[in-house]
Amino acid sequence: MLRNPVLRGFEPDPSILRVGEDYYLATSTFEWYPGVRIHHSRDLVNWRCLGGVLDDKRLLDLQGVPDSGGIWAPGLSYADGLFHLVFTVVDTYGEGWKDVPNYLTTAPSIEGPWSDPVPLHARGFDTSFFTDEDGSSWLLNMRFDWRPGHETFAGIQLQRYDRAARRVTGEPRTIFRGTALGVTEGPHLYRRDGWYYLVTAEGGTGYEHQTTVARSRSIDGPYETDPAGPMLTSRHDPSLELQKAGHCSLVETQYGQWYAAHITARPYGERGRCVLGRETALQPVEWSEDGWPRIAGGIPAVEIPVPTLANAPVPEPPATDLFEGPRLGPEWSTLRRPAAPHWVSPAPGRLRIVGGQSAGSRRAPSLVARRVTDQHCVFETRMDFEPRTSDHLAGLTAYYNTRNWHYLHLTAGDHGSPLLRVLSCEAGRLTLHEPGIAVESGAPVVLGVEFDGPVLRFSYDIGDRVRQFPVELDATTVSDEAADEFQDGRVRTLGFTGAMLGLWVQDLDGSGVHADFAYATYRTGHS
Structure with missing residues (x-):
C-alpha cells in the first residue's frame, strides 16, 4: 500500500505532470528560495526532491514579500518539448488588496536552464497552463476583485496564450463562478472523451476545503458541476486523519489509470493546529459511467493500493x-x-x-x-x-x-x-x-x-x-x-x-x- 501523504511537511498546492514514464510534482514555496520545489518519481510511490526551480533573482525576487506571500500555486505542464512553469508572486495580500503578478518560464529539461520569466498579467492568482488537442494553449487563473462590496473570489478566467510569441492574446473570459461554497480558485483544465473538465479548489484552504469538478463541451463553457458533489473533501468529518483535503490536480498513467494529487494536513488533535503545514497526498480516480472523475467516498484515504507501475525506489537522503x-x-x-x-x-x-x-x-x-x-x-x-x-x-x-x-x-x-x-x-x-x-x-x-x-x-x-x-x-x-x-x-x-x-x-x-x-x-x- 502507498501511505499518504507522499510529500510530507510544507509541500502545498501540488501540480502533477507526466512526461513519458516520468512523473513530476511542483509545490508552492511562498517566501522561501529556491522558488517552486520539484519532486520526481517513476512509480508515484517513491519521490526524490530535485530542489527548487527559481534559484536566483533573474528568475524570482522575493525581497520584501510578506509572510506567506511570494510563490503561490505554480502550474507545471509540457508542450513543444519544453516544460512550462507558470507561477504567481504575491507582493501584497493585506488590507483588501492583492498585488499578484504572474509569470511563465520554460526549460528543455526539468533541471533547466529556465528562460527569463515572461510577464503575463496580475488580475488574480493560481495560474495554470493548458494545451488543447488542436495545439492551442490557454491560461487559467482565479480573478481577484478588490472592490468593497464585491465578491473578492470572482470566478475562474480563461485567456489564450501564444506560445510562439510568448504572450497572452485576446480578452480574458470568466468561464466558471463556482458553487455556493465560494472561494473558487486553483483551476486545472483537462480534456477527455470530448469533454473539458475544470477542477477547482473551493471553501478556502483550511478545514472547509474541497475539490469541485465541472465540465463542458466547449472550452469557454458553460460548465456544469458534478451532481454528486465535491470530488474530495474532509470538511464533514473531523475524525479523518487527513484534513483540509482539496486543491487537486490530475494525472493519467501510461497504463490509463488516473490519480489526483491534492493538499492535505495532519492536525494535532481534531481540527487542531497544523505544525507540518499543508502536505501533498495522492488518491486514485475512477471515471463514472456518465463520465465524471470520482474519488472513493469523496474523502482522502491514508492508504491506497500501489499503482501498477514498475517499482522505482530512490535512495534515502542521508540523515x-x-x-x-x-x-x-x-x-x-x-x-x-x-x-x-x-x-x-x-x-x-x-x-x-x-x-x-x-x-x-x-x-x-x-x-x-x-x-x-x-x-x-x-x-x-x-x-x-x-x-x-x-x-x-x-x-x-x-x-x-x-x-x-x-x-x-x-x-x-x-x-x-x-x-x-x-x-x-x-x-x-x-x-x-x-x-x-x-x-x-x-x-x-x-x-x-x-x-x-x-x-x-x-x-x-x-x-x-x-x-x-x-x-x-x-x-x-x-x-x-x-x-x-x-x-x-x-x-x-x-x-x-x-x-x-x-x-x-x-x-x-x-x-x-x-x-x-x-x-x-x-x-x-x-x-
Missing part, C-alpha cells in the same frame, strides 16, 4: 549533511534571498553563514532551513561562533514566519561573555526564557531541538554532556493556525507554509560576524 558539496542540498531552503557566496558558503566539514538582519527582516535574513516532516523529530548541529555583543546571535531555530518562532542561540552578555539563550516569538511578542547558560569563549557548542508532538524541547552540549534547556515550549506556535492573524476582520498575516528547522545568524550592528556549522542532522521519531 546528516556534512555540507561537502559546492551548493546546498535540495532539502534546504533560504529565506527571502537566494543562497549566494557572500552570505552562505558550504565547504567540506562546515557551512559558513554570514550574519544577516533581524528576525523581523523581510529584506536580508540569514536563515538556512529544512522542512519538519513528522510530529516527532530531532534536529542537531555543532556550531562555532564568537559573538562580541548582544547584537550578534547564531544558533538553531524552529521557525514559521517573522512573527512565530523559537530560537536557541549563542550571543554575548552585557560584559561580552558568551551566553546560550532561548528566545521565542509568538504573534510578534518576544519572550526571553531564563536562565542564560554561560559558555567558554571560542568553544564549539552542539545544539539540538526535538519536536515531541505539541511540545518542543531544546538541548545543548558545551563539552561535557547533553543537557536539556530547562523549559518546555509550545510546538504549535509554529503552525498554520498560530500564524493566521486578523485585525478588525481584515487579514494581517496568513499561515500558508509550515514549520521549518534552521540555522540562523544575526549581525545587527553590521560588523560582518559569521557562524560555522559542522553538520546538520535531521531524524524522524523520538530522540
Whole structure:
C-alpha cells in the first residue's frame, strides 16, 4: 500500500505532470528560495526532491514579500518539448488588496536552464497552463476583485496564450463562478472523451476545503458541476486523519489509470493546529459511467493500493549533511534571498553563514532551513561562533514566519561573555526564557531541538554532556493556525507554509560576524 501523504511537511498546492514514464510534482514555496520545489518519481510511490526551480533573482525576487506571500500555486505542464512553469508572486495580500503578478518560464529539461520569466498579467492568482488537442494553449487563473462590496473570489478566467510569441492574446473570459461554497480558485483544465473538465479548489484552504469538478463541451463553457458533489473533501468529518483535503490536480498513467494529487494536513488533535503545514497526498480516480472523475467516498484515504507501475525506489537522503558539496542540498531552503557566496558558503566539514538582519527582516535574513516532516523529530548541529555583543546571535531555530518562532542561540552578555539563550516569538511578542547558560569563549557548542508532538524541547552540549534547556515550549506556535492573524476582520498575516528547522545568524550592528556549522542532522521519531 502507498501511505499518504507522499510529500510530507510544507509541500502545498501540488501540480502533477507526466512526461513519458516520468512523473513530476511542483509545490508552492511562498517566501522561501529556491522558488517552486520539484519532486520526481517513476512509480508515484517513491519521490526524490530535485530542489527548487527559481534559484536566483533573474528568475524570482522575493525581497520584501510578506509572510506567506511570494510563490503561490505554480502550474507545471509540457508542450513543444519544453516544460512550462507558470507561477504567481504575491507582493501584497493585506488590507483588501492583492498585488499578484504572474509569470511563465520554460526549460528543455526539468533541471533547466529556465528562460527569463515572461510577464503575463496580475488580475488574480493560481495560474495554470493548458494545451488543447488542436495545439492551442490557454491560461487559467482565479480573478481577484478588490472592490468593497464585491465578491473578492470572482470566478475562474480563461485567456489564450501564444506560445510562439510568448504572450497572452485576446480578452480574458470568466468561464466558471463556482458553487455556493465560494472561494473558487486553483483551476486545472483537462480534456477527455470530448469533454473539458475544470477542477477547482473551493471553501478556502483550511478545514472547509474541497475539490469541485465541472465540465463542458466547449472550452469557454458553460460548465456544469458534478451532481454528486465535491470530488474530495474532509470538511464533514473531523475524525479523518487527513484534513483540509482539496486543491487537486490530475494525472493519467501510461497504463490509463488516473490519480489526483491534492493538499492535505495532519492536525494535532481534531481540527487542531497544523505544525507540518499543508502536505501533498495522492488518491486514485475512477471515471463514472456518465463520465465524471470520482474519488472513493469523496474523502482522502491514508492508504491506497500501489499503482501498477514498475517499482522505482530512490535512495534515502542521508540523515546528516556534512555540507561537502559546492551548493546546498535540495532539502534546504533560504529565506527571502537566494543562497549566494557572500552570505552562505558550504565547504567540506562546515557551512559558513554570514550574519544577516533581524528576525523581523523581510529584506536580508540569514536563515538556512529544512522542512519538519513528522510530529516527532530531532534536529542537531555543532556550531562555532564568537559573538562580541548582544547584537550578534547564531544558533538553531524552529521557525514559521517573522512573527512565530523559537530560537536557541549563542550571543554575548552585557560584559561580552558568551551566553546560550532561548528566545521565542509568538504573534510578534518576544519572550526571553531564563536562565542564560554561560559558555567558554571560542568553544564549539552542539545544539539540538526535538519536536515531541505539541511540545518542543531544546538541548545543548558545551563539552561535557547533553543537557536539556530547562523549559518546555509550545510546538504549535509554529503552525498554520498560530500564524493566521486578523485585525478588525481584515487579514494581517496568513499561515500558508509550515514549520521549518534552521540555522540562523544575526549581525545587527553590521560588523560582518559569521557562524560555522559542522553538520546538520535531521531524524524522524523520538530522540
